[in-house]
Amino acid sequence: MTALMLSVRDRRDEAAFAALFSHFAPRVKAFLIRSGTNRGLAEECTQDVMASVWTKAHQFDPSRASVATWIYTIARNRKIDILRRERRPEPEDLTWGPEAEPDQIDVLALQQDHVALGRALETLPEKQRELIEKAYFGDLSHSEIAEITGLPLGTIKSRIRLALDRLRHALA
Amino acid sequence: MTIKHHLSDKLLLAYSAGTLPEAFSLVAAAHLSLCDECRAQAAALDSVGGVMLDRCEAVAMENDSFAATMARIKSSLDMAPVAVPPSDDAAILPRPLRDYIGGDLDAVRWRPAGGGVRQAILPTSRRASARLLHIPAGMAVPDHGHRGTELTLVLHGAFRDQTDRFGRGDVEVADQSLKHTPVADIGEDCICLAATDAPLRFSGLLPRIAQPFLRI
Structure with a gap:
């Protein structure tokens, strides 16, 4: 790609x-x-x-x-x-040095991250994956997720945090 | 610059997923402009979004889609490209804020907000409001609690409240449980960007009467 x-x-x-x-x-x-x-x-x-x-x-x-x-x-x-x-609103663009050509190692590392992240998502428990999908695709706020599933907000927050922590560890 | 107070994971995720109200996204974008750590986190969360997009079960496009897209491209190329304004290292306000104000600090149209505090409300969608606050050195913003979430990003100077001290780039995330009286450092005036999705709750009688006029 x-x-x-x-x-x-x-x-x-x-x-x-x-x-x-x-x-x-x-x-x-x-x-x-x-x-x-x-x-x-x-x-x-x-x-x-x-x-x-x-x-x-x-x-x-x-x-x-x-x-x-x-x-x-x-x-x-x-x-x-x-x-x-x-x-x-988008963050201010970082100003790059004169050598704008990206480092090939960075490019490769980023492609590998993409693959690793995909695998990490596959290994998540179904429920956690569903939550992450809802957060990205459902256009649901955290409180809206809580309303739909009838779960208290605290649980949702900690589950998303847990899911994200697992994602981070999988990428480390 | 050492930033001590960052955006929460929850806010970063919502920013990346595009579910934050515009006013909160503005705080996030301004903080990310100053904080490499959160910028990296946001990039990581965007890449989760990329993986999610890749995993989507494809929905067939119409038969003539590709041709229609090429036609869109041809017609959009006739339009003049948008000029990117030059970067300004001397600016105090990060770029996303300057876009809303139409310039740096000197372009802000301040209005009195009581007690020497001045404010400028920024044009965002109504789901949440965003304003710049100018707190004179040593002055306090009236004691207040929150019904919703309030994000406060320091852009110049510093303030202190019951929880900690906040300097340039620091963001305080306050919810229902926090009742605080932010006080600007004595050395210099403090300028912050504050966003909230519900009206603030002031403890004293006078600020509560003034509230409808201040739009906070």
């Missing part, structure tokens, strides 16, 4: 973009539907998100985010925009 994205970024390669599209567009669409967007709007917005992948390709830095993570952030921001009509 990283090589495809770099071809899009550096060579404006339409075939590489088509390959990225066929992998990510159906997932972005699924993500938006799971977040409460209706199918028609989800289709529209996915096209928008994928168009941004092309037009903002120059912002992609493989030493800072995997392709999936980078596309996730674009889809998330679009979701906030369409579901809540809110802006999403």
Whole structure:
């Protein structure tokens, strides 16, 4: 995926973009539907998100985010925009030194992290994985999660913390 | 700069998942601009989001989707690219805040908030409110409790309350259980960004009467 994205970024390669599209567009669409967007709007917005992948390709830095993570952030921001009509303030960009070319070791480490994280998620108990999925896709606040499952807030918080701790340990 | 008080895991997760109200996201973005540790945590949580996206069970796109997307790209390329403002190392306010104010501290339109404290309410969605507070050196913000969550990020100077001292970059996360009287350090004025999802509860009678006018 990283090589495809770099071809899009550096060579404006339409075939590489088509390959990225066929992998990510159906997932972005699924993500938006799971977040409460209706199918028609989800289709529209996915096209928008994928168009941004092309037009903002120059912002992609493989030493800072995997392709999936980078596309996730674009889809998330679009979701906030369409579901809540809110802006999403972003942190100030770090200013990089003159040698902007990313270190290949960083790029590789990041790809490995992505794989390791995926495996770590697989090994989580079903309940914890569901909670993390709800937190990311359900557009639910912690108190809303508590309402739906009828569990006290404290339990939810500690379970998410536990899940995150496990994620961190798995990546360490 | 040593930052001692960070965003909680819960807030970082909600920021990464995109479920925080805009006013809280603004505090998070401003804190992340000053705090490398939380920025790294947020990046890690974004990568959990990336894995989640990858794990999504695909939903088929319409037949003409790819062509429609390429058409969108062609038409958006006709529009002028958005100029990125140059970075300003001398600025006191982090970039996400300057975006809301339209400049640095000198562009803030302060309004009196009582007791020498001044405030400027920022234009966010109504789910929560965000304001800049200017507390003169040595002054206190009236004693108050909270119905919801209040996040306070120090941008200049420092304040102290019953729990600890908070300097530039530090963020205090206060909920129902905390009743406090923040006092600005004596040496210099304190400027903070405060966001809350419920009106504050003042203990004294006078501030409570003034509350509707102050919008806090």
